[in-house]
Amino acid sequence: MRKLPSLPFSVKFAYGTGELAAAVPSSLSAFFLLYFFTDVAGMTPALAGGVLMFGRLWDAINDPLIGWLSDRTRSPLGRRYPWMLAGVVPLSICFILLWTVPPVETQWGLFTYYALLSLFAFASLTSVQLPYTALAAELSDDYDERTALIGMKSAFSIGGSILGLVMAQIVFDRISDPEAQYHLLGRLSASLAVFMIVFCVVGTYRRYWQVQAHRDRSRAHPATTSLFVEIRSVFRNSAFRKILGLYLCGWIGIQLTAVMLPYFVGAWMGLPESHFARMALTVQGTAIAMVVVWERVAKFSDKRTIFLLGAPLAIFALTALLTLQPGNVTMMYLLGMFAGMGVATLYMVPFSMLPDVVDLDELETGLRREGLYFSAVVFLQKVGIAIALFASGSLLDLTGFVANAANQPDLALWTIRLLIGPLPAILLLGSVWFAYRYPISRDRHQQILLALAERRPPEHPTPPASIASKSS
Numbered sequence: 001m002r003k004l005p006s007l008p009f010s011v012k013f014a015y016g017t018g019e020l021a022a023a024v025p026s027s028l029s030a031f032f033l034l035y036f037f038t039d040v041a042g043m044t045p046a047l048a049g050g051v052l053m054f055g056r057l058w059d060a061i062n063d064p065l066i067g068w069l070s071d072r073t074r075s076p077l078g079r080r081y082p083w084m085l086a087g088v089v090p091l092s093i094c095f096i097l098l099w100t101v102p103p104v105e106t107q108w109g110l111f112t113y114y115a116l117l118s119l120f121a122f123a124s125l126t127s128v129q130l131p132y133t134a135l136a137a138e139l140s141d142d143y144d145e146r147t148a149l150i151g152m153k154s155a156f157s158i159g160g161s162i163l164g165l166v167m168a169q170i171v172f173d174r175i176s177d178p179e180a181q182y183h184l185l186g187r188l189s190a191s192l193a194v195f196m197i198v199f200c201v202v203g204t205y206r207r208y209w210q211v212q213a214h215r216d217r218s219r220a221h222p223a224t225t226s227l228f229v230e231i232r233s234v235f236r237n238s239a240f241r242k243i244l245g246l247y248l249c250g251w252i253g254i255q256l257t258a259v260m261l262p263y264f265v266g267a268w269m270g271l272p273e274s275h276f277a278r279m280a281l282t283v284q285g286t287a288i289a290m291v292v293v294w295e296r297v298a299k300f301s302d303k304r305t306i307f308l309l310g311a312p313l314a315i316f317a318l319t320a321l322l323t324l325q326p327g328n329v330t331m332m333y334l335l336g337m338f339a340g341m342g343v344a345t346l347y348m349v350p351f352s353m354l355p356d357v358v359d360l361d362e363l364e365t366g367l368r369r370e371g372l373y374f375s376a377v378v379f380l381q382k383v384g385i386a387i388a389l390f391a392s393g394s395l396l397d398l399t400g401f402v403a404n405a406a407n408q409p410d411l412a413l414w415t416i417r418l419l420i421g422p423l424p425a426i427l428l429l430g431s432v433w434f435a436y437r438y439p440i441s442r443d444r445h446q447q448i449l450l451a452l453a454e455r456r457p458p459e460h461p462t463p464p465a466s467i468a469s470k471s472s
Helices: 009-017 020-040 045-072 081-098 107-138 143-174 178-214 227-235 238-268 273-299 303-323 329-365 370-398 410-420 422-436 442-455 465-471
Strands: none
Touching: 009 143, 009 178, 020 045, 020 081, 020 107, 020 143, 020 178, 020 238, 020 370, 045 107, 045 227, 045 370, 081 107, 081 178, 107 143, 107 178, 107 329, 107 370, 143 178, 143 273, 143 329, 143 442, 227 238, 227 370, 238 273, 238 303, 238 329, 238 370, 238 410, 238 422, 273 303, 273 329, 303 329, 303 410, 303 422, 329 370, 329 422, 329 442, 370 410, 410 422
């Protein structure tokens, strides 16, 4: 089997930077959007959660549609790059408008503004995030290189969360007006998104065409296959279904913890806002350090094993959060470190498994459908955030939570404690079950690549001279 040149660090780094275009705004949304809607824009918690759920319902349509269309895109720039470059400008505009309070006084007026904006925001985010994520499967065929590539993506994803928190801390310290604070955060994340996507495209372009030349491009995607037929075909893949279960359970659990963290630190632990940022940085900082550790462990085992080793650490930490009492600050930070050790594997494992599933699908069907496969997981990523926000907002509303109140009802405090720890721990247990049943090991993937190599003709087409010259 003819091998590609080794994946350079420069390509891994350039690919990882593209994650910041979505990671920073996603971090700001996960930690602050519900709070912004309720305490700055003035919406009720139930309506605020409803805005996010409305946008995710729209995502149920645009995620698979854009994934399917990007798989079929034929252009001088390839399949993924046109979508990334075309989507990042409207995405940036939406970032700014999302963190702006409109001159509307009624609850339903606010709901209508943010709900309509979410249609454009989520469509733009999908146009950038999904093709970018699918690009990982088109930069290498090697089992360990893919793990390293997704490890770099995971590091930037966690780093993006940290960067978002640091940006927020600096802005909050220097600007006193809440509306001005969040509007500036929107402008900063918008500018960052444009720069990082361009940097990612330039840094990975040459490698992309090397991989395309290596693969058999003679198998054109059949133009008569409908989106719904392909979606049914994709979901028949048993290994893919295991990844979906693993990611959905784990991601909803982690997002519930992230959404509840400001309320837990302030309302239950009785600590100032600065401790919320420090706790979040403790979790994310530990996770970004552990990405390097887990990547090395994966070289001596496989992707499933590192998740089965890491997830129980997060389960232990989240369960133990229920036992924390106000003033027990040291234990809170210690549990945050244990949670970060496990969270790192949730960032890494599902996305590093997906390219291997795409190879299996090519062996069984003769088609390369990275966009469609990755669209399902990107959709679950957004759904996890939406479910966490909607459930948290609705339950806080039902239990009598009062924004900015010095004391909260006992029922609201118990709800916060259950949502930040025990419930996410139960969901992570479901992830462990799905990971245990995942069937593609290192040896099985090598067998798949050998079978694909036998099918390919000895000569492989090279990219047009004009494209090759552009990437040099």
